[in-house]
Amino acid sequence: MMYSTGQRTVNAVAIMLMCVIASTGFVGCASYRFGSQTMFRPGIRTVHVPVIRNDTFRHDLGVRLTEAIVREIETRTPYKVTGDPNADSTLQCRVVNESKTVLSETVNDDPRALDAALSVRANWISRNGESLMQNSAIPSGDLAITFGQDSRFVPEAGQSIDTATEEAIQELASRIVSQMEVRW
Structure with a gap:
């Protein structure tokens, strides 16, 4: 199967994005607070x-x-x-x-x-x-x-x-x- 250069770039970005999303679940960001709630x-x-x-x-x-x-x-x-x-x-x-x-x-x-x-x-x-x-x-x-x-x-x-x-x-x-x- 042949991919064009633009399609390869899109696939590579999509794979990297999925890896980042998957890794944040393991890092422990669930307890991170943001917005005005951090002030209290x-x-x-x-x-x-x-x-x-x-x-x-x-x-x-x-x-x-x-x-x-x-x-x-x-x-x-x-x-x-x-x-x-x-x-x-x-x-x-x-x-x-x-x-x-x-x-x-x-x-x-x-x-x-x-x-x-x-x-x-x-x-x-x-x-x-x-x-x-x-x-x-x-x-x-x-x-x-x-x-x-x-x-x-x-x-x-x-x-x-x-x-x-x-x-x-x-x-x-x-x-x-x-x-x-x-x-x-």
Whole structure:
């Protein structure tokens, strides 16, 4: 049987392609993960987020931050938030500080621009007690990460401490959930 040069090339490419496909089954590529799933821990499916404790005088900060974190986890991660304390993992947070600082004043000492700041300590642990948040700046004995966020507001422009605090809460929730990603 006579083959032309073009047909030989096609046959050779087809044979090589079949060999590559057959060999990948033996190499162990079945556990290879790709896409956005590589950013999250494969052994974790559920996260318990208890209501965040609040050490400040602003009574609603813990509840508002809890709601924001739950929304972020549900929309940005493959994890399912559950009320079950026996979930695969638990995200524990605590609002440790809240402050308001005057940045500039009018001639009559009325505040013109202010800064609202929040500090939150967070720790994400697995069911067996392993710390899941990774940060190389954490001292070895401390298992929680402190997050700080501030937001500026101008009362003359119709902004209030509540709008600035809500902005800071949303940013904190985003940063805390970002720390749930696996580091390369």
